[in-house]
Amino acid sequence: MAVKNMTKKQIQTFFERLREQRPNPQTELNYSSPFELLIAVMLSAQATDLSVNKATDRLFPVANTPEAIYALGVENLKHYIKTIGLYNSKAENVIKTCQILISKHQSQVPDNRVDLEALPGVGRKTANVVLNTAFGQAAMAVDTHIFRLGNRTGLAVGKNVLEVEQRLMKVIPKEFILDAHHWLILHGRYCCIARKPKCAECIVSDQCNWPERFDFGATVPTGIRQTKKSV
Template sequence: MSSKNMTKKQIQVFFERLKEQRPSPKTELNYQSNFELLIAVMLSAQATDISVNKATDKLYPVANTPEAIYALGLDGLKDYIRTIGLYNSKAQNVIKTCKILIEQHQSEVPNTRTALEALPGVGRKTANVVLNTAFGQAAMAVDTHIFRVGNRTGLAVGKNVLEVEHRLIKVIPKEFILDAHHWLILHGRYCCVARKPKCGECIVADVCRWPNRFEFGANKAS
């Protein structure tokens, strides 16, 4: 049984609660510059933030600019990120991206979707994270957590990530849009988990439209 769409009032309550729980949400990737953020997000595809942080905590003190990472070369970079899944292809993309940033963008991370998605290894999701987190744009990166939360709760029901992304941008109140990505991903990572969601502990269970939430401990009086 699929979830029904949340009402406008329910969506307002949903985000008010998430904001109250985490007033200043942020990514769990470690970074100190837009470039470090870009590289960390590129490395995080099909990998955990924890594994990426372990690698970049060693990499960034040695090389944290396009020039410095490019100077490491492919094998040199691999030495730092080989503990991350798909490190071979990721290393190739990072080196190519550094070269493009140096030659075409004065070593700065571009702030447009077109320019970001032209970088090797940067797809729509990565571009959205950078546009939102680095440049404060109303972009919504939909990963597996957000796709699950959107569909399960009825916040944004869609058959694919693009449908969910467009739905989220449409229904999220403007006052919450800039932080919504972080709230949703953290809620999906720690509460609305895939196999055994913690509905009994969920602060938005009463506005959630998932029919099975009561089986996982949500209050039936809500």
């Protein structure tokens, strides 16, 4: 059964609830500068924020500028990030990125998509995270959590991450857009999880259009017939 798109009223209530639950949502990656955020997000591909934080908590006290990390070189950088998946290719991309930041951007992280996506190892999702979190720009980084949540709830139905991103940017009210990425990723990570979503605990289950939410404990409105699984 196809999930229906949420209405404007549903979306408004959806984000009002998420904002009330987390008034000041933040990324769970540890960083203290746009450059540290860029490196952390580059390392986070196919890795957990926890594993990245463990690595950068060792790395950043030693090297947290383009010059310092570039001076480490690929092999020494690997020593700090070897506990993270794909660390070989990530180390090479980080060193190349540091070199470009030094030579072309005065060691500063670009605040625009074109220059960010020109950096080795930086795709659209990473660029969106940096633009939104470091520079306060309206951008939506769609990861696996947000892609799942958007399609499951009817907030933003799309066949790929770009379709979901574009839909989210279109339907999310302006008052929520800057923090929407954090609200959605945290809700997807801790409540609307993949295999066993916590619908019984979900603060927006009554706005969700996923038919199976009742099977996972969401309150069944009057007039809706329960399935055997939810009885």
